Every structure is written in structure tokens, then in C-alpha cells.
Amino acid sequence: MILTLHLVALALYTLATALTLAPFVGLRAPPRVLTIALPCAGAALHVVAVSQLTLVGLAPALSMLALCLVLLQLASERLVRGSAVGFFTGPVAAGLVGLALLIGLAPGAEPSAGRNAWFILHVALSVMGLALLALAFIAAALYLLQFRELKARRFGRVFQLFPPLERLDQLNRVALVAGFPALTLGVLLALGYAVRFAGGLHVGKAQIVWGLFTWAVVGWAVWVRLVRRWDGRRAAFASIAGFSAVLLVYLALKLVQPGAERFL
């Protein structure tokens, strides 16, 4: 059931991505309702599938990250009134679901109610925080591409299909500002979970290092935006640098401790 739901979600995400990218290869743009309905349907099935996972291990984390990205893509559609975010989130989400399927997804044992609620909230908020950082990165990348085209006075597909600069800047700010409390709560819940269920906590050093590093990076990105009043291109570069650092540190730590049993 989990596999089937993931496969159908993957197919819907892939189809939605293909439709979203169609105008870039000179094909007619699909009706907007279709580019929203397909990922919506995929996300609905995906939610059902994720609800049956224990959220322990790399594959469930990747699946949940993909789900969060699709949900954020749909939210961005409403916020920036453009499907350009889907150019990035679509392929990434489809890729993450595919990777999760390759690693192997299986239903987990049911934890106790208390542990379950703490743990699910910790994972959901942390993954959502990470997805928001990824969304900030995507908005920043779109911003820099559109900025370059507008500066160079090129009026091709990027100019036509990407959202306006200020909306992308706004999306970047909103993603970071929402991502920081989500990650903070995720970290606090992890600490609470460790205290309350000390006997059952087995957190590796790598997980702590990466979690705190990610939290610090997002905190820094929010600080430069809100306190130092960075915006536009400088803020976009900061977001890209932050997300890249988080990704590189994760990959480095994962290389040191390979294996799919744990997220890190």
C-alpha cells in the first residue's frame, strides 16, 4: 500500500513537473488548474502514505521532505502567483520520492502515543524547516536568474515565466522567517523528547552537529534579512550560501556514517 501510494504520487509529481516545464521547451502552457490539481492529488496520496511510516531512517525522511516541498510549492503558487517554483520543487520532490523508493520504504512499528506525538512533531517541524530553507534557496535562485535577465534586457522564457523580482524576494523572506521557528521548535522538541524519553533516545553526534548547524544557518539568514535589512541580490546570495552549506555538511557527515537506517 505504501509503495503503491508512493508510486502513484511519484507519477503525478512527474507529470505535473513535465507540464510545468512544457513552456520552457516551446510547448503550449497547460491550464493552471492542471498544474495545481496534479501535485494536489499527488500530495493527498503522499500524506496517506507518510502517515503509515514511522519516520525513522533515511527513506521516510526523504519522502517527508518531498511532501513538504510539494506542499510549499502549492502554497507558493498562491503567494507568488506563478508556477515557476515548481520548476525546481517538482523535479526535486519527484527525485526524492524516487530515491526513497529505491532505498526502501516499509511500515514501522507503532510507538507509544506520547512518544509518537513528540517524535512526529519533531520530525515534521524539522523537515518542514529544512524544506522552507530549500524553498528560500529556490526563491533566491529564481530571483538571481530573473535579475540577470532583467538587467541584461533579455525578454525570453525566464522573463515571461518567472515571477516578478519583488515577489521572489518576498517568498525568500517568508520562507526563512517561517523556517526559523519551525526548525527551532523541531530542535526544542528533540531536546524535550530526549529528556522525557531519555531511555529511548539514541541520537548520534552527527545528527546533533548537523541539526544545530542548520538551525544556526537559518538563524543567520533570518538575522541578516530582518536585523541587517539585507534584501534583493545580497539576501539571495546569503540564502544560496546557507542552503549549500547545510547540504554540503549533511553530505560530508553522511559520507562518514553511511547507511539508510538513520537520517544521519
Add this chain to the structure above:
Amino acid sequence: MNDATAMGIQVLGVNHRTAPLEVRERFAHGAHEVPGALARVIAAGAAGGVLLSTCNRTEFYLVAEEEGVAEAVWDLLGERLERGAAVREYGYIARDRDAVRHLYRVSSGLDSMILGESQIQGQVREAWEASRAQAGPVLHRLFQTALHVGARIRTETALGTGTASAASAAVAVAGKIFGDLAGRAALILGAGDMAELAATCLAAEGVQVTLVANRTHERARAIAERLGARALTLDEAWPHFATTDIALCSTAAPHAVVTWERVGAVIRGRRGRPLCILDLAVPRDVDPAVAQLENVFLYDIDDLQTVAAQATARRHEAVAAAERIVQEETDLFWAWYGGLGVVPVIKEFRGRMEALRAAELERALRHLTQLSPEDRARVEQLSHALMNKFLHQPTVALKAAAEEGRGYGLLDALKRLFGL
């Protein structure tokens, strides 16, 4: 035959296909420069001329000898280029029927950067009116029909459907920077029709036109009142580049007025907030160096027309029908123009023949004194009938050839054969 028909119609010029904006802006002629330019070309041998100068083209429509005045036109335009640059590499010539077709295509928007744009109709009319004293009868008729062709194509085809103009493109470009334009502040430099049109388009999107600056304060105040803005002189406008979101420039200045020296320091004080500068003027109002400033987005008329042209997809479907109308109207004009030369020649030819007939009849009747008055009348009638029979076929052939636009060869032969 009059001079105009003995010469021929020519168009010489440059347009957006043959020359970039930085060259075209040098050839742009203000209304006050038109009579002087045409006087020079007419002094070089043209029988009449109209100068059409828009942001997309500078074209001399002339009635002139084949090669006679072309040099004068190239010299006149060449004086506006830097030393070493050759105007001919940007220029083109079309003659006779091709020149007529060219003007019809121009006036209908088929030759415009934004396919089917309607502003060119007004510009053709203004050019005709500005050159009225120097145009001559053939060009009067040509421009009159060109306006008719433009109107007919807009009525009978879909060439003018949809919104596609530099002003609408200005809104689209600003929208790609700011997203929602409501509440954005705009500063207008210049008080011409183009500035007002674009400002009105921006205001319709919720942009607050707060300032209108112009060389003459009176004109600025007139537009400012209509837009609910404050009027300034140009020198008072520079500090406002620190606060405005959109600067719309469309002055009639012959050189850049928004320069690095005037606004560079002011714009650097914006702390990275984007500034969209829309330069609708030809010659350009804004020094291209200003675009190097961080977060300044500068667009000139060619950029805006490129954006506007993207909105004309539906208009392309109407091109074939519009071209058919152009062809039909070109044939009609050419028939009229050909007939214009043939009628006086036929008249002269028939007059000469009539004189010969009368002289020969009189000579013959002097020797035929025995004829009764009735017989004399019959002989005279015979001479008339013979002459009409002899002249009928050449007259019909000449008129037919003229209507088909190939009467010149026959006319020339007739003049040589009969010493007309």
C-alpha cells in the same frame, strides 16, 4: 506630362530593421527640422518630399529622378553620424511601386516593430501635414491613400486586435520588477503625448504618478494637473531619483538628460531598492551608463517594443489578409499614377493629330472648289472618322498599359515618334 510623373516615387531611409537605436536616434528629426531637410533635398532636384521621422524610422518619400537626389539624402543623414561611419550601410531605397507598397505597409503597422501598432497612423498623418507645403500633388495623394489603407486594414483584418504598445510594455516590464504596481511612485520626465500615455497606463495599474518634470514648467503643470501630480523643472527632478520606484523618460531633448553625473550619487543612496527607468524617447533621454548602477533596470524604446511584440501572436494570423489589401491598394494607386502621365500625353498627341487633320483638310478643300457644301461636310466627316479610327487603338493601349503600371515605355516611344 508634368514633372512629377516624369520622375518617379522613391523612399530612402533607415528603420528598426536596418539600424540599431543608437544610430536611429541620430537620424531622428524634430518637427522644426523637417522643412529645412526637405528644402535641401528639393534643391537637389526632387519635385516634392515628405519626411517621416519616428522612433522606428527616418524616411524621405520623394518624387525625383532615379539617382538624382539619393546622394543629397545620404549626405544629409551622413552629417549626423560620427566620422568614418557610412550611412549607406544602414539605409535602403525602394522605388515606384515598391515605394508605394512600402508606405502602405508602414501606415498599416505591417512594417512596425510591434506588428499592427496603431501609433504609426498618427505619425504618418503628422509627417504628411508637416511636409504639406513641400509634398506636391503625387505625395499628397500617396499619403492620403496610405492613411486610408491603414484604416482599411485595421477595420477589415485582425491586425490591430489586442493591446500591444510601448506603454503597455512599460507596465509589463515594471510589473516584472515590482510585482504589484499599486502604490508605487512614478516620476515622469517630459510632457509629450507619449509620456502622458505611458503615465496613464501606469496610473491605471495603481501607480501613483507623483511628479512630472519638464524643461518648461507650464507644460509640466498641465500634465501634472491631469495626473494629480506635482510639476517640477528638470533640474528639480534629479534628487527625486532617490525615492521614486519608476522613472518614465520621454523628453524631446536632442541628447541624454539623465546622466551618471546627475543621478549616480542619488541612486546609490537608495540602498539597493530597485529603480525601473523606462526611456521612451528617441534620441534617448538616459545615458546607458546609468544602467550599470546596482538595482537600476533601464529599458529603452527598442526593449519595450520587443516586449510589446511578444503580445502580437494573434496579429500574425492577419498578416496575409493585410498584405493582400496592401497589394490591391498599391495597384489602384499605381493605376492612378500611371494615368496621371498618360492623360496629358494622349491629349497632346490627339491635339497634334487634330491640327494635322485640320491643316490637310483645308489644303485639300482648297483644290476641291467644285464640291457642294454637303460634299465638303462629308469629306470633313471622313477625315474625323479616319483620325478617330487611327488613334483609337494607340489610346486604348496606352491607357491599359498605364493602368498596369507599364506605360512609361509606350509613352517614351510615342513622344520620340511624334516629337511631343
